[in-house]
Amino acid sequence: MTSILVFVEHVRGTPRRASLETLGAATATGLAPIALVTGPDAANTAAALSAAGAKKLVVVTGADKYSPDGTAADIAAAVTAHGAKAFLAAATSTGKDLLGRVAGLLDSAPLADCTAFSFAGGTFTLQRPILAGKAIATVQSKSAVLCATLRPNTFAVASGSGAAEVSTVATKGGKVVVIGVAAKGDAKLDVKEAPVVVSGGRGLREAAGFKIVEDLAAAFGNAAVGASRAVVDSGWRPHGEQVGQTGKTVAPQLYIAVGISGAIQHLAGMRTSKVIVAINKDAAAPIFKVADYGIVGDAFEILPALTAAVKAVKASN
Ligand SMILES: Cc1cc2nc3c(=O)[nH]c(=O)nc-3n(C[C@H](O)[C@H](O)[C@H](O)COP(=O)(O)OP(=O)(O)OC[C@H]3O[C@@H](n4cnc5c(N)ncnc54)[C@H](O)[C@@H]3O)c2cc1C
Incomplete structure (x- = not known):
């Protein structure tokens, strides 16, 4: 049966949601999804x-540290070994x-x-x-093996049954090895993966103005704080929170833009969000x-009321 090889990222054996969604997209085609995992605890996935939905699982052994070229070589070898079409x-x-x-290794575009x-x-x-x-291109690949990345928060996670057939293969190793990653000191959700993103812009006046954005995000419980480039450039927020053309592209279930004008470069990073709420004093x-929903008014009046409303709904559930 025609198969699709999906590279799965995981944190100590727990697959990342974005990878499960990618696996879901592969499963939805009706073809046979093969998951490839590497690194410590890979087999625990x-x-x-x-x-x-994975029908087969390829566990790459011997790769204790991430190697970009080594992992790419392992993936390309697995694609060839399994005759995967994508x-x-x-x-x-x-x-x-x-x-x-x-x-590059598979001579594919x-x-x-x-x-989609x-x-x-x-x-x-x-x-x-x-x-x-601003536009959506519909594309097909003439390469022998299709190679693509899928946007997080866009595809559904599938539900499979049975146990995937597990095989192990030794890593080919690479020339570049990542020897350490400095983790953020907090456990905040990343804007790319959070189902709700509350983003703030220059309308919040100063760094301290983000308190009302943080309060609303905390009330949701599953929300990340995002930011426009103007506030990141001003040093109010870290670059990791920037949404837009030169920041991150997000597609959450709910995107709330607070005091953000909506410059084309910002829209480039959030316009595929499922529901967009804008709060701005300029109609x-x-x-x-x-x-999808707009509130014309002062963020400093609206956000505390919205936060209280979200808390009230949460408390009643
Ligand atoms: C090459 C390039 C790349 C770029 N990449 C990005 C990018 O990745 N991401 C990005 O965001 N931008 C990017 N920009 C910058 C972009 O063009 C805008 O300058 C930026 O998005 C504006 O940020 P802002 O909306 O926060 O500020 P502003 O445009 O100043 O808008 C502030 C808004 O807040 C409103 N406001 C003011 N007070 C209140 C209040 N009390 N309550 C409610 N609303 C209020 C105002 O009406 C206004 O609409 C890029 C620009 C270039 C040239």
Whole structure:
């Protein structure tokens, strides 16, 4: 049966949600998804990946530290060994790191950050936002093996049954090895993966103005704080929170833009969010053109009321 090889990222044996979504997109085609995992605790992902639709699991052994070129070589070898017709990864930092390398090894054209993925009549069809998100390109690949990354928060996680058949293969090793990663000191959700993102802009006046954004995000419980470039450039927020063309691309269930004008470069990073709420005191702000719900008014009056309302709903559930 035609198969799709999906690279799965995991944290100490727990697969990342973005990878499970990618596996879900592969499963939805009706083809056979093969998950490839590497690094310490890779084998511990087996149950979770079987439950998310994987029919086979390739565990790469001997790769205790992440090697971009080594992992790409392991993926390309597994694609060839299993005769897979496609390689998929989530469009995360690691997925981006691997896509070009794997595509190079397989002589394939890489398709990054896709938002739709299907298979019919022997051909894969994908969609990708282009021109800073202003248009959607529908693309097909003539390469022997399709290589693509899929945007997080865009595809559903599948539910599988049975246990995936597990095989192990020794890593080929690479020339570059990441010897350490400095983890953030907090356990905050990343804007790319959070189901709710509350983003703030220059309308919050100063760094301390973000307190009302943080309070609303905390009230949701599953929300990350995002930011426009203007406030990141001003040093109010870290770059890791920046949403937009030169920041992160997000597609949460709910995106709340607070005091953000809606410049094209900001919209490029959030316009595929499922529901967009804009809060801005200027009724003519461009953000309202992409918003599903708009509130014209002062963020410093609206956000505390919204936070109280969210807390009240949570308390009553
Ligand atoms: C090459 C390039 C790349 C870029 N990349 C990015 C990017 O990745 N991400 C990004 O965000 N930008 C990016 N920008 C910058 C972008 O063009 C805008 O300058 C930026 O997004 C504006 O940020 P802002 O909306 O916070 O500020 P502003 O445009 O100043 O808007 C502030 C908004 O707050 C509103 N406001 C003021 N007070 C209140 C209040 N009390 N209550 C409610 N609303 C209020 C105002 O009406 C206004 O609409 C890029 C620009 C360039 C040239």
